[in-house]
């Protein structure tokens with residue numbers, strides 16, 4: 001049972017902290033409206049998950065309040081935490097901070113201890129997944145972050161007349177066009193591409209026989225069934241474990257490598273040098289680091305792995321890429337180099353691809369966006385197609401033009417998704433990267449807003465006449 005009075009006390013302390021730190025207090029961005037009188041937002045943030053909320057709170061701390069966060073999901077269902085994530089706890093260590101932006105009393109630990117006590121926190125091995133979602137909900141409410149849910153951002157377009165973005169949004173079937181000087185895409189880990197279903201699956205199998213781990217899965221219906229899982233990363237194992245605990249008769253996990261990786265590069269990445277200065281490296285250096293990290297591979301958290309292998313009806317198949325899948329008598333027959341096997345249902349732990357042309361928000365802009373393949377040619381033994389499609393972002397996560405002059409407004413659009421990995425390291429779509437990445441996005445936006453209005457600011461200085469005596 002959470003101790004509400006503890007939370008009230010924490011909020012009082014936090015309000016005091018923010019009051020103590022409230023300098024300079026005055027709003028400074030000069031409001032703009034369109035010729036037709038429509039107000040222009042300073043910043044629109046697409047995505048109300050941890051990333052979008054943290055960027056919004058960073059902007060508000062810098063006295064930019066003419067902002068709006070929109071999320072296509074209903075309130076409380078932002079991100080994966082209460083939708084398709086199926087692990088009992090976060091995968092990141094509990095001490096990893098991020099959304100707090102350096103305010104100790106805004107951390108998940110302070111929030112947790114205020115309600116359940118320090119001892120309970122000490123006894124906590126990892127933060128439960130839904131507790132993290134609760135923390136984000138409180139964070140949003142306490143900071144008064146303006147979020148509009150059930151609202152989907154459509155194809156962005158630059159409005160040359162108003163020098164801002166036209167942002168079509170749809171809320172429960174009603175479409176309107178918002179105007180915003182800056183837009184942040186905090187649209188999730190798949191926000192620079194999409195969750196990927198291999199072509200031979202979607203073309204050969206009816207949808208009733210498979211699901212990607214990012215989709216809704218009726219695990220009750222898998223009771224007594226034989227399940228095949230493609231991939232052996234964290235989500236593949238999470239789903240295998242839920243299928244096992246839901247009573248599947250057998251679960252088989254397939255992966256390409258000979259053995260499962262058991263070293264997590266994310267734990268290596270959690271150091272200040274990498275988190276804060278990876279972006280300062282040369283193109284060749286950034287490429288080699290991320291290629292190494294990608295080649296080290298994804299792995300299930302230790303607890304998930306141990307829990308899965310404890311099941312006698314759980315089987316792992318290394319060096320077993322799926323070469324084909326076909327529907328045979330209502331079952332799925334998969335073919336690997338070693339054999340063919342039949343399953344009642346298959347789950348795809350195949351992650352996501354990076355490809356901006358797949359993003360609905362970017363259809364009108366993508367052709368002009370600079371990508372790594374436009375700037376860097378990797379050595380023959382260091383090729384990686386997905387990495388070459390990563391956007392070549394600026395130091396504040398801003399998009400850049402493919403050719404100078406083709407779309408000079410692109411730096412007003414910020415990519416705070418996992419697509420930032422090659423350009424800036426861990427940033428969007430990871431808790432581990434937030435501490436050092438949120439300030440970079442926020443500072444990039446404040447810098448642009450101030451510099452774009454420098455004439456207006458100078459005029460306000462020239463007319464400034466607050467008499468001291």
Ligand SMILES: Cc1cc2nc3c(=O)[nH]c(=O)nc-3n(C[C@H](O)[C@H](O)[C@H](O)COP(=O)(O)OP(=O)(O)OC[C@H]3O[C@@H](n4cnc5c(N)ncnc54)[C@H](O)[C@@H]3O)c2cc1C
Pocket residue numbers: 046047048049050051052070071072073077078079080081084085086089090091092151152153154186187188189235361416417428429430431432
């Ligand atoms: C299953 C899973 C488990 C993970 N576990 C961890 C972990 O333990 N530790 C860790 O550090 N990281 C983890 N991650 C990685 C990462 O931290 C999460 O993906 C996290 O949710 C990213 O936060 P975000 O705010 O960037 O994106 P999200 O939380 O995904 O939020 C993005 C939001 O954008 C909205 N959106 C998308 N497109 C639009 C649009 N066009 N218009 C309006 N809204 C839109 C979505 O509805 C969503 O709510 C995990 C990821 C997954 C998928």
